[in-house]
Amino acid sequence: MKRTVCALALFTCALALVMAGGDAEQEQSEGPITIDYSFWGNPVAIGVERDIIDAYHAMQDDVRVAPIVSGYSDYHTMLLTQMAGGSSPDVMRIDSYFFQDFLALNALRTIDDLVDRDNVDTSVYYPQGITENTSDGELYGLPWATSVLYMFINLDVFEDAGIPVPDFDWTVDDFVEIARQLTDGDRYGFAIGLGGVSSILPFVWAEGGDLFDESRERFTLNEPEAVRALDRLAEMYAEGLIPEDSITAQTDTLTRWFVNGQIGMRMGAVSEILSTQAVEGARFEVINMPTGPAGNRTTVYKSNIVGIGSASQNVEAAWDFLKFLRGPEGQGEELYMIAKRMSPAIDDQRYWDLYADPTLYPRNVEGNSKIIAAEYGRLLPLTGGWLEVDNLVAPELQGIVSGAISAEDAMNRIADDAQAALDRAR
Amino acid sequence: MTRRARAEFVAALAFLAPNLIGFLLFLILPAIASLAIALTRWRLLDVPQFVGLQNFADLLRDGRFWLTLRNTAYYSFVRVPINAAISLALAVLLNRKMIGRDFFRVVLFLPVVMSIVATAVIWRPLVESSGLLNGVLAALGLPGVPWITSTNWAMPTVIMIGIWKEIGYYMVIFLAGLQAIPRTYYEAASIDGASNWQQFTRITFPLVSPTTFFVLTVAMIFSFQVFALTTVLTGGGPANATTTLVMYIYQSGFENFRMGYASAMAFVLFVIILVFTLIQKRLANRWVHY
Incomplete structure (x- = not known):
């Protein structure tokens, strides 16, 4: 028995020594610096990031990039726990909802x-992205x-x-009428996900309202x-x-309905262009949301942010x-465009030429996007506490559209809690 | 303690050490830390500020906390007995000699090994308004059901899918319990003229009661922690009808950055589960036969 105990103790000590020795060796080793880069994405998106990292590695030998990836739904939780655990990534992508x-x-x-020192020209980005x-x-x-x-x-x-694609100046009244004309049996005019406040803000803005004051x-x-x-x-x-x-x-689900012809219109982000294009035979266009009296x-x-961790x-x-990934002189934007992962964040025709393929739907994505950005686009009133407010509003929206509660009662019911969330975040 | 006993004790401790260390590091310490965090205001990356019992006081005034607690209780107290009853019935059925017995055992167990996300993705189109279930109802001349769009129907739908997912797991546990009952009891009962129902109520149910107790206890603990199914299937909607307490804990901690508040809720959940488990254990003395 004694021998067993001794053997176990020796094994434990040996294991500890091996682990400690490993760390020491790592600290003493010389060679390229390894940095962590966190981002979200599906398998297709991960492939694009892999290509960018490979291109970066091929360009230089001093820095190696270790990707840390997660699906979007878990991503910011993973990032937070990484940071809380003292292993904050060096470079990280953050959705603007979480930025503040x-x-x-x-x-x-x-x-x-760093921008000033290296004379990085930030004026080449669409100004909304910089904001x-x-x-x-x-x-x-x-x-x-x-x-x-x-x-x-x-x-x-x-x-x-028999309805033409609406022009840019279409109003909410036009939108409702078109939805009415499209609705027929199992086919509906419009579908909207009610999981967040972003989906209803266009309609609120059209009427002159907003989520927060100025x-x-x-x-x-x-x-x-x-x-x-x-x-x-x-x-x-x-x-x-x-x-x-x-x-x-x-x-x-919205994408499935859309490509199956169950709905005529839906709201969607640029990433849904890619997923809709992936369905053979899907013919669609993208335009601005309806305008209104306001x-x-x-x-x-x-936009979203790719930044450097404060603990790096x-x-x-x-x-x-980061300059390679997102800078005007880096190759990152070009590789994203070739993969059609997203539309350009840099205002440069060469990127649009790579992204927008006139043989693919939506055929007017470049022209429409530029017009929308210039004349019809509006930034969300993002602020600290946004997500907490979003979590309060979303369930109420479901109650409102299902007729369970009036909009006025629902919004008044959560107003104090939403205000408290804003106050807490300041 | 003799030298021999001491040596055996040390040896036992050494063998148990890996498990004990894991238990302490990953269960006991986090549980204590969670209670400590519940007494603070902490946004995860800043320095926690001690606020005493403020988070617990806030819980009492938080309508969403009570709503999600009610939803969780609804899910657990409806789902667990139904789940146990159906699992037991299926186990009894599949414990008999019948054609295709192994096939049905496998089929019923398949959902257990399926991921929750896959389960939700498969069920989602089935329970849509124009989905397969309403199609079947329409074919039978029955009106459609707003499975996941009505605040009244959403939770029963989630319960139904939850039962479908876990039924095979508890069925296998019941099968193990049933197979431990000696066949001679049934043979003697048959000779005495006992009906199938009498055999079930007088032999099967009493002798499988330790298994039933285990199933009820474990299922209740798991049910109180329901998270993934509701998150993926309904997102907690419509209008918070399927938002559970663990979903709200997650939201409070990782989206609202209120780790102290989330920990307070987690501690309350721990106490609730503990109390119910103790109650079940106390009541077990009356109906469980070892």
Whole structure:
């Protein structure tokens, strides 16, 4: 028995020594610096990132990039736990919804000093992308996927109903009428996912309302203009212009309905262009969201951030990779465009030529995107606490469109909690 | 303690050490840490601020906490007894000699090895308004059911899918329990003229009661922690009708950055599960026969 105990103790000690020795060896070794790069994506997207990392490795020998990837739904949780565990990635992508909250957690370092030192020309990016990467006048990253939340038009459904593709100045009234004309039996005019506030803001903006006031410090979705817009959506739902299942439908479901011709119109991000194109025979166009009495800028325009972790011990290496990945002189944007992962964040025709293929639907994506960005796009009023407010609003939207509660009652019911979330985040 | 006993104790400890260390590091310490975090205001990356019992006081005033607790209780107390009853019935059926017995055992167990996400993705088109289930109802001349779009129907639908997913697991446990019952009891009962129902109520049910107790206890613990199925299938909708307590804990911690508040909820959930498990154990003395 004694021998067994001794053997176990010796084994444990040996294991500990081997592990300690391994660490020591790693610390003493010389060679390329390894940096961690976190991003989200599906298997196709991971392939694109792999190509970019390979191209970066082929270009130089001093820095190696270790990819850390997760699906979008778990990604920011993974990032947070990585940071809390003291293993913050050197370079990380952050969805703009999380940007202000991550900044409040001191997750990112400003890159102003690096941009100035290396004379990186940030004026080449679409200005909305730079705005969404900036806080209190300081730049925290370079834009990724600066793009529009489009209205997708199913050309087969429209042609079948004898309706032309709407022009840019179409209004919410036109939209409702078109949805009415498209609706026929099992076919519906429009579908909308109600999992977040971004999907309803175009309609709220069209009526002159907003989620927050101009200072982004006060919750305003319970004000009359916003309530009117929500009531209108509920009326469309009650009239049967929107499928009943829209209430809990997720993106993949909307894509399935759209390509099957069950709906004529849907809202969708640039990533859904790629997934819709993947369906053989899908004919569709992307346009702006309907305008309204309050103005033309009713289409959500958003970007994301790729920045350097504030805890990074390899800032120079991280910056070098970031410039390659997202900088105007790097190859990253070009590789993203070739893979059609997203539309250009840099205002350069050469990237549009790579991204927009006139033989593929949507055939007017370049022209329409540029017009929407210039005349119809609007940035979300992103601020700290956005997600908490979003989590409060989304279930109420489901209650409103299903007729379980009026828009006014629903928004008033959560107004105090939403305001408390905003106050807490400041 | 003699030298021999001490040596055996040390040896036993050494053999248990890997498990004990894991248990301490990954279960006991996090549980204690969770309670400590529940007494703080912590946004995960900043320095926690001690707030005493404030998070627990906030819970009492939080309507969403009570709503999600109610949803979780609804899910657990409806699902667990039905799940156990159907699993037992199937186990009894598939414990008999019948054609295709192994095939049915495999088929019923298949959903258990399927991932929750795949389960939700498969079921989603079936329970849509124009899905297969409503198609079958229409063929029978019955009206369609708003399976996941109605606040009244969404939770029963989730329960139905949850039962479908787990039924094979509990059925296998019941099968193991049934096969431990000596055949001679049934033979004697048959000779005495006992009907099938009498054999079930007088022999099977009492002798399988330890298994039933295990199934009820484990299923209740798992049910209180339901998260993935509701997250993927309904996202907690419509209108929070299927948002469970663990979903709200996740939201509070990782989306609202309120780790202290989320930990307070997690601790309350721990206490609830503990209390119900103790109650079940206490009541077990009345109906479980070892």
